[in-house]
Amino acid sequence: MQLPQIRIESQQAILGIRTKNATQEIKQPHADVQIIQPKAELSIETKKGQLTIDQTKAWEDMKLYSPLRSIEVSAQKGKQAWLEGIARRAQEGEQLMKIENGTNAITDIAYQKVKPETLNFNIGWIPSHFSVKIHYEPGDVEIQAQPRKTEINVTPQKPIISYTSGDVTYHLEQRPELNIEFVNLKHTGKGFETTI
Incomplete structure (x- = not known):
């Protein structure tokens, strides 16, 4: 007795994929x-201090006068002596008017x-204290700065962007196959015999 059979053998396709990554560079x-930065404008104005020293009184204490002051002092002394002379003469005239009274x-x-003049003596300082007068006016500094x-x-x-696109390639590493065989099995008493 013969039994027909179909044998089918198949081989799957194997697909290979190769990829190349994309690259991107950014600089x-x-x-x-x-x-x-312009320089700032700086303006500095200074007013000098002023020192005044007046030593006129000290020189006068030492009887040292300037020409004009010497004339002024001499004129004052002459006027004083003239007034004292007028007063003395008036007094002497009054004394002489009263001579009849037995004086x-x-x-x-x-x-x-002719009587000797009485002189008074005391300790003095030449020049006198505080005869030199000092006056000081301080200076001033005005600073103006104008920033820029x-x-x-x-x-x-x-x-800067550079881009290289990637790539994908496909290839067939193993082709698909399908084998179909028709087989007859014959029973021989000892087993089955195959005939194609």
């Missing part, structure tokens, strides 16, 4: 920055002219 150049007017007048703004100029740079 960012630095921006150009220019900074200009000794002529003798008194003569004695007053900073000038900043920025030039941005565009980024």
Whole structure:
């Protein structure tokens, strides 16, 4: 007895894939920055201090006068002596008018002219204290500063972008196959015999 059979053998396809990754590079150049700082305007005005020393009184204490002051002092002394002379003569005239009263007017007048002058002596300082006058006016400093703004100029740079696209390739590493066989099985008593 024969039994027909079908044998089917199949081989699957094997697909190979090769990929190349995409690459991207980005470079960012630095921006150009220019900074200009103008100098501030500075104005300084100074007023000098003034020192005044007046030592006129000290020189006068030492009887040292300037020409004009010497004339002024001499004129004052002459005027004072003239007034004292007028007063003395008036007093002597009054004494002489009263001679009839029995006074000794002529003798008194003569004695007053020749009597020694009483001099007073005391300790003194030449020149006298605080005879030198000092006056000081302090100076002044006026500072004016006018700041200037900073000038900043920025030039941005565009980024540099380079892109390489990737790739995908396909190839068939193993072709698909399908084998079909028709087989007859024959029973021989000992087993089955195959006939194609």
